[in-house]
Amino acid sequence: MxxxxxxxxxxxxxxxxxxxxxxxxxxxxxxxTRKKVLDVINQLGYRPNAxxxxxxxxxxxxxxxxxxxISNVFYAELARGIEDIATMYKYNIILSSSDENEDKxxxxxxxxxxKQVDGIIYMGEKITDQLQEEFDxxxxxxxxxxxxxxxNKLASVNIDYLEATKSAVKRFAxxxxxxIAFVSGSLEEPVNRELKLEGxxxxxxxxxxxxxxxxxxxxxxxxxxxxxxWQELSKLAQKPDAVIASEDELAIGILNAALDEGVNVPEELxxxxxxxxxxxxxxxxxxxxxxxxxxxxxxxxxxxxTKLMTNEEVDERTVILPHSEKxxxxxxx
Amino acid sequence: MxxxxxxxxxxxxxxxxxxxxxxxxxxxxxxxTRKKVLDVINQLGYRPNAxxxxxxxxxxxxxxxxxxxISNVFYAELARGIEDIATMYKYNIILSSSDENEDKxxxxxxxxxxKQVDGIIYMGEKITDQLQEEFDxxxxxxxxxxxxxxxNKLASVNIDYLEATKSAVKRFAxxxxxxIAFVSGSLEEPVNRELKLEGxxxxxxxxxxxxxxxxxxxxxxxxxxxxxxWQELSKLAQKPDAVIASEDELAIGILNAALDEGVNVPEELxxxxxxxxxxxxxxxxxxxxxxxxxxxxxxxxxxxxTKLMTNEEVDERTVILPHSEKxxxxxxx
DNA sequence: TTGAAAGCGCTAACAA
DNA sequence: TTGTTAGCGCTTTCAA
Numbered sequence: 001m002x003x004x005x006x007x008x009x010x011x012x013x014x015x016x017x018x019x020x021x022x023x024x025x026x027x028x029x030x031x032x033t034r035k036k037v038l039d040v041i042n043q044l045g046y047r048p049n050a051x052x053x054x055x056x057x058x059x060x061x062x063x064x065x066x067x068x069x070i071s072n073v074f075y076a077e078l079a080r081g082i083e084d085i086a087t088m089y090k091y092n093i094i095l096s097s098s099d100e101n102e103d104k105x106x107x108x109x110x111x112x113x114x115k116q117v118d119g120i121i122y123m124g125e126k127i128t129d130q131l132q133e134e135f136d137x138x139x140x141x142x143x144x145x146x147x148x149x150x151x152n153k154l155a156s157v158n159i160d161y162l163e164a165t166k167s168a169v170k171r172f173a174x175x176x177x178x179x180i181a182f183v184s185g186s187l188e189e190p191v192n193r194e195l196k197l198e199g200x201x202x203x204x205x206x207x208x209x210x211x212x213x214x215x216x217x218x219x220x221x222x223x224x225x226x227x228x229x230w231q232e233l234s235k236l237a238q239k240p241d242a243v244i245a246s247e248d249e250l251a252i253g254i255l256n257a258a259l260d261e262g263v264n265v266p267e268e269l270x271x272x273x274x275x276x277x278x279x280x281x282x283x284x285x286x287x288x289x290x291x292x293x294x295x296x297x298x299x300x301x302x303x304x305x306t307k308l309m310t311n312e313e314v315d316e317r318t319v320i321l322p323h324s325e326k327x328x329x330x331x332x333x
Numbered sequence: 334m335x336x337x338x339x340x341x342x343x344x345x346x347x348x349x350x351x352x353x354x355x356x357x358x359x360x361x362x363x364x365x366t367r368k369k370v371l372d373v374i375n376q377l378g379y380r381p382n383a384x385x386x387x388x389x390x391x392x393x394x395x396x397x398x399x400x401x402x403i404s405n406v407f408y409a410e411l412a413r414g415i416e417d418i419a420t421m422y423k424y425n426i427i428l429s430s431s432d433e434n435e436d437k438x439x440x441x442x443x444x445x446x447x448k449q450v451d452g453i454i455y456m457g458e459k460i461t462d463q464l465q466e467e468f469d470x471x472x473x474x475x476x477x478x479x480x481x482x483x484x485n486k487l488a489s490v491n492i493d494y495l496e497a498t499k500s501a502v503k504r505f506a507x508x509x510x511x512x513i514a515f516v517s518g519s520l521e522e523p524v525n526r527e528l529k530l531e532g533x534x535x536x537x538x539x540x541x542x543x544x545x546x547x548x549x550x551x552x553x554x555x556x557x558x559x560x561x562x563w564q565e566l567s568k569l570a571q572k573p574d575a576v577i578a579s580e581d582e583l584a585i586g587i588l589n590a591a592l593d594e595g596v597n598v599p600e601e602l603x604x605x606x607x608x609x610x611x612x613x614x615x616x617x618x619x620x621x622x623x624x625x626x627x628x629x630x631x632x633x634x635x636x637x638x639t640k641l642m643t644n645e646e647v648d649e650r651t652v653i654l655p656h657s658e659k660x661x662x663x664x665x666x
Numbered sequence: 667t668t669g670a671a672a673g674c675g676c677t678a679a680c681a682a
Numbered sequence: 683t684t685g686t687t688a689g690c691g692c693t694t695t696c697a698a
Contacts, residue, residue, distance in 0.1 A: 002472070004691055015669045020693060028667060050448040051393060052691030054384045055674045062427070062448070070416065071409040071611075080404045083430050092444065094395070095428040097416050111425065115383045115395075139335070223614055252615045259617065278404075281556055282585045284592065284617050337675055348685045353677065361683060385675030388690045 003044045012040040023048055054116060062092045063119040063305060064112030064140075068100045072221060073277040074247060074294065075123055078146050081298025082121055089306045091118070102128050109134055119305045121145050125189040127154070141308035145301035146294070150190050152318060155308065157301040159323040161191055164290045165199030165244065168272050168325065172242040173207035175332055177270060180204070181215040181240035183229045183250060196246055196274075215240055219250055226253015234261060242270040248279045248287065255283055255330060271330040285329025293321050336377045345373040356381055387449060395425045396452040396638060397445030397473075401433045405554060406610040407580060407627065408456055411479050414631025415454055422639045424451070435461050442467055452638045454478050458522040460487070474641035478634035479627070483523045485651060488641065490634040492656040494524055497623045498532030498577065501605050501658065505575040506540035508665055510603060513537070514548040514573035516562045516583060529579055529607075548573055552583055559586015567594060575603040581612045581620065588616055588663060604663040618662025626654050 005023075009016045014037060021029050022037040029037075040046075054060040065082060067075050079095070086093050094117060096108040105124070109131070112120060120135075120142045127135075127149060135142045135154060144156035172180045182200045184192045197216070204211055214236055219225045226249065233240050234257075245251035251273035255265060263269050265285060273280060273289045280287040300319055307314050327333050338356075342349045347370060354362050355370040362370075373379075387393040398415060400408050412428070419426050427450060429441040438457070442464070445453060453468075453475045460468075460482060468475045468487060477489035505513045515533045517525040530549070537544055547569055552558045559582065566573050567590075578584035584606030588598060596602050598618060606613060606622045613620040633652055640647050660666050 002691095006691075016692080017669060017671095017694085018667085021668090024693085030667060033667080047443065047447050049388075049691050050444075051384055051387045052674090053693075055382075055388050055676085056691075056693040058674075058693095060384060069413075070403070071406065071413045073404065073406065073409075076404040076406075076409050080402075080430070083403065083428070087430070092427050092429065092448065094425050095416070096425065097413070097420070110380065111383075114380050115425065223611060249611075249615075256615070256617060278556060278582075279612075279615065282582075282589070282612065282615055284589060335675095339675075349676080350678085350685060350687095351683085354684090357677085363683060366683080382675050385690090386677070388692085389675075389677040391677095391690075 002049075003046045005046070005048070008037065008040050008044060008046050011044060012037045058116075059118055060116050061090055062094055062115070062117050063121060063302075063309075064094050064096065064109075064115070064117040065121045066096055066098050066105060066108055066112070066123065068098050068124045069221075070095065070097060072249070073279055074146070074221075074275045077277055077294040078123060078298040081295040081300075082145065082302045085299045085302035085306075089302075091306070098124055100124060100126075102126075102131070105131055106134060109138075113138060113140060119143070119309045121301055121305060123147055125185065125191050141305060143301045143305045143308065146292070146297050148191050148195065150194060155304055155314075155317040157297050157304060157319040157321065159292050159297075159321050161195040162199040162202075164274070164292075164323045165196045166203040168244050168290055169200050169203035170207065171325070171331070172244070172270060172272070173203060173209060175242075175270065177242040178209060179212070179215060179238055179240045179242070180209070181217065181233050181243040183217040183219050183226075183243060183254060184246035185219065185221055187216075187218050192246065200244065221247045221250055223249045223253040226250040226255075227257040228253075230254045230257035230261075234258070234263075241268065242272070244272045244274070246274045248273045248275045248277045248289070251287055252279060252283050255287065266330055266332050270332060276326060280326075280328070283330070288327045288329070288331040289325070291324045291326050293323075296321055335382075336379045338379070338381070341370065341373050341377060341379050344377060345370045391449075392451055393449050394423055395427055395448070395450050396454060396635075396642075397427050397429065397442075397448070397450040398454045399429055399431050399438060399441055399445070399456065401431050401457045402554075403428065403430060405582070406612055407479070407554075407608045410610055410627040411456055411631035414628040414633075415478065415635045416631075418632045418635035418639075422635075424639070431457055433457060433459075435459075435464070438464055439467060442471075446471060446473060452476070452642045454634055454638060456480055458518065458524050474638060476634045476638045476641065479625070479630050481524050481528065483527055488637060488647075488650040490630050490637060490652040490654065492625050492630075492654050494528040495532040495535075497607070497625075497656045498529045499536045501577050501623055502533050502536035503540065504658070504664070505577070505603060505605070506536060506542060508575075508603065510575040511542060512545075512548060512571055512573045512575070513542070514550065514566050514576040516550040516552050516559075516566075516576060516587060517579035518552065518554055520549075520551050525579065533577065554580045554583055556582045556586040559583040559588075560590040561586075563587045563590035563594075567591070567596075574601065576605070578604070578606045581606045581608045581610045581622070584620055585612060585616050588620065599663055599665050603665060609659060613659075613661070616663070621660045621662070621664035622658070624657045624659050626656075629654055
């Protein structure tokens, strides 16, 4: 049998309540008593049972993190920021993969709430109506990290995806590019359709370039999808002379596929990506990119969540972090 | 107030025990009763409280995962295997970063045990004596994933690192390479010193090549460390004509640094890495590599842990998965 | 500054 | 097949 608070109390000749106070750093304990209790705790090797504590106090100091794919570096870097700040505030993280699958997301959310997490961090692009409903009735506060809620009902931390994309595309236009391709994830996802694609369109318009549907590719967030995307683009009668990709693995797939075809980068083709994960340094040429402060997005999201969980005053539930651009070999400076 | 099992019982005119039976799929319930209870559950939106359940049953269906760095693709791919199998067996995962820091590892382990996890998966290379002690007295079973315990006290899943390294180095020798460099993480870590380096030495010996200390570089598991490692190696009077690196980011750093110096790969320099993460496809040329079944290592480790947690018979606590080699552009075939 | 005691929501004998 | 009841280990009033 494990040693419990009761064992400590008996051994130290105090009540459970006093032991509890000592363990929880309650100041209302005489120093002598505290020392006595602490000694017994060490001697017995007592370790508080967080489950019992959770049941009694209704706080588990655990937050649920819903992540589409942990092996995607974008999400992994967000997760690092989340984890660090969680640790700083003494929370633990239950990490659950959603695989971008709606049913699994709902199910995962339910399990998390059943485990009485104090809060939820959601990464992932699409928030279905049903998910939104569940979030609404969730007893635990929810924060989106690196994701947007166009209806602004949920707390979230991200960057201005429209402006970021627009500015990247504008740069291409300023460099004299005429056939700028846009490769993103599913356009059913609001962030892609309403923000990134919209930014792309606005930039084209302002540069006096016409919109060409065939330069828009709905792809997926992995390397192979990038290779396929390029194969599709290079079949065009008028090939693109620039590509903006919404994710780094995808971008490297595009870049490498083009290089393997003998395309000269950045002379004939400029490539820009969107996340500035460490992958952008690993390609040759290295990838120019929109800079999202990934670690910070995760960290700020978690910090925001801690405030929500402890009912602290929060002045802004939608945090837009600054973005920038980093130019490397895949674009002309 | 949340709806509890008691509310359901009252509303359905049965006892708590019956509700509990229905929720837990206990067959000893009359179908009519079951339906009645299920209806009330739906109607009230009852969701079992896993914390209370954990306290009463002494099982939390949660496992702790200690990971050095979630943003390292090697660990992330292991984690995916772990998570998938955990989900399959209805376990959740508390993910905790250790940052390869001994104190943090101990502290994280303690927190995890306080949360009454049913089991622990540990990734990370070095198991200090103190950590080993804690594992020994842990009430929850422990499995190492992608890590070795040379003393064979802990359950673990990995590959034969000695043979894998030996065979890769032998290949270099067979290709006529004479100056084969070995770049790994800290040689204080048993897996590097006793297995990988040992395999390297054995291969050299069998090939009749002499061991040269200056070709051994203790590095770190990231891109910049790889760049530095190459800078060191290229300063040698007699430069290496092949490199075996123990981690993929590291390998890409080496590869790119060499390429940037104008070294011809694979003609002048062959590079081989060890993990076959998806990163190996992203470099140009693509990296030849030892193939570790990363996802499987994670998956098998988790599966093994489920057995340990439910006291199932386990015939082999040390699982050595098969490895192979994948040759790509960074080596001559 | 301390203690007594009533839960927290559930499981698991045990009895019926 | 169902119900009763005693915990699980802790927090949290409330009273002293």
